[in-house]
Amino acid sequence: MTERRVVHIVDDExxxxxxxxxxxxxxxxxxxxxxxxxxxxxxxxxxxxxxxxLDIHMPEMGGLQVQEALIERGIAMPVVFLTGSGDVATAVRAMKMGAVEFIEKPFEKNVVLGALDLAFSWLGDLRLKELKSQEARLLVACLSTREREVLHRLADGLANKAIALELGISPRTVEVHRANLMIKLGVHTLSEALRIAFAAGLDRSEN
Structure with missing residues (x-):
């Protein structure tokens, strides 16, 4: 590794x-x-x-507040969030503000290194490598109507139970649709699915 790869860890623990x-x-x-x-x-x-x-939950000033401050100051260092508890709404908000990845604790070494590789590719290439809007729309178009409805609501920050209530189906059925849409999109994490959803310009008004 010829270039210095600098990582700033911000965590109260x-x-x-x-x-x-x-x-x-x-x-x-x-x-x-x-x-x-x-x-x-x-x-x-x-x-x-x-x-x-960046830890998402910290006393006095949480990770999202730090991210907002960085944006306001025009500082473009890529952010990988760490969290002790999975929260879909928080993940959506973080991704919309430009976070590269959202990792739950306790995390494995390969997960962190993979997220950092993605972050450094963004740093080196000026922007995070992501699907172009047209490609993302083509992927989303391959989903069934119900799978698109679930993805829309995930992109809007709803958890499985809230999606089930809104669509009038069981939480288990939501889980099945969520698993199927991730397979069709060729992704393994919620962050990757959200990235495609945002690139495709998903809007709840389309439902």
């Missing part, structure tokens, strides 16, 4: 900072750690460009 930092340094990354969003934002203008591993 000291154990997460230590273990993630150790893992990334052993994988060849240059790492800086911050115990709060406020501490990170104080120094961000002077920091070496890189990618940010």
């Amino acid at each position: 000291a154990s997460i900072r230590r273990s993630t930092s150790f893992m990334l340094k052993r994988s060849g990354y240059t790492v800086a750690t911050f115990a709060s969003g406020a501490d990170f934002l104080k120094e961000v203008k002077q920091l070496e460009p890189g990618c940010i591993l």
